[in-house]
Amino acid sequence: MSQTPLQTVASPSGGPFPAPGAAAADLTILYDGGCPLCLREVRFLRRRDGEHGRLAFVDVAAVDYDPSSHGEISYRDAMERIHGLTGSGEVVRDVEVFRRAYALVGLGWLYAPSRWPLLRGIADGLYRLWALWRLRLTGRPSLDQLCCEREGRCSL
Template structure:
């Protein structure tokens, strides 16, 4: 009975993954069209161009949950705005290729708990600062400019904390413990996104 339940849960996860994969392809196609050709923003799961001694071509690397429908709306907008510029490197933490060692040491679980980004110099940033930096890179810095005020930033981070805590159930997904268990039992990845 337990094996049947587990197989059913993994089959459901597989169907969801197909839908999400289709959305990712659609997002890349939108970004390519917005750029007017084949030069689309990079969506990378495991590579890290900052690992070499040369400075990366991107200004900020966004770690995002490609399985989150609301997150994907924001990512798609940022991809369209960044199309052809390459200022943002998009890294899908839900990808089987996600590797913490190539992304500031940020594990899958840490990335699921709150938004992270990595600046070109290797500095890891979180929470509202991530959105402020991303929006600056796509010419919409004014949207989050008020959060440069420390008091406003602290308040905005408290609001973000609530969103981060309830993001999974709000988007119709199981809580983080269940997602982590599904990653262990349904996919080839172990916790943290490394290959089993």
């Protein structure tokens, strides 16, 4: 399995779950390795996590991304919005991924206000807008075009 320099997985098989006897990451974040802002966030979180192994990262844009190894989250779904997989296999999405990731690296206080009832709705709504416009704002093709290219059914 080829890996980008930022990709980290919790098991040699590339899945978010460990081999017997190995420790699982508390949260595996599925990220878009073609998104400049996503890469900055991944680099930051990796630095904060250091050698603790609380976080693992999987680049869904990698040609060998396999949904069956990552909670059956398809390429399209993973590209539409951020997903995370907990060590127990729970799938979390959207701002909740950031809440948990930041808590795991000791910065939970930054996202704590986004749990408050009034701010939760605002934070979640702003993230949905970002997710909707992310590709366009970062100068990337549409999600349909990316999926078409990935599936090899587009004429170039």
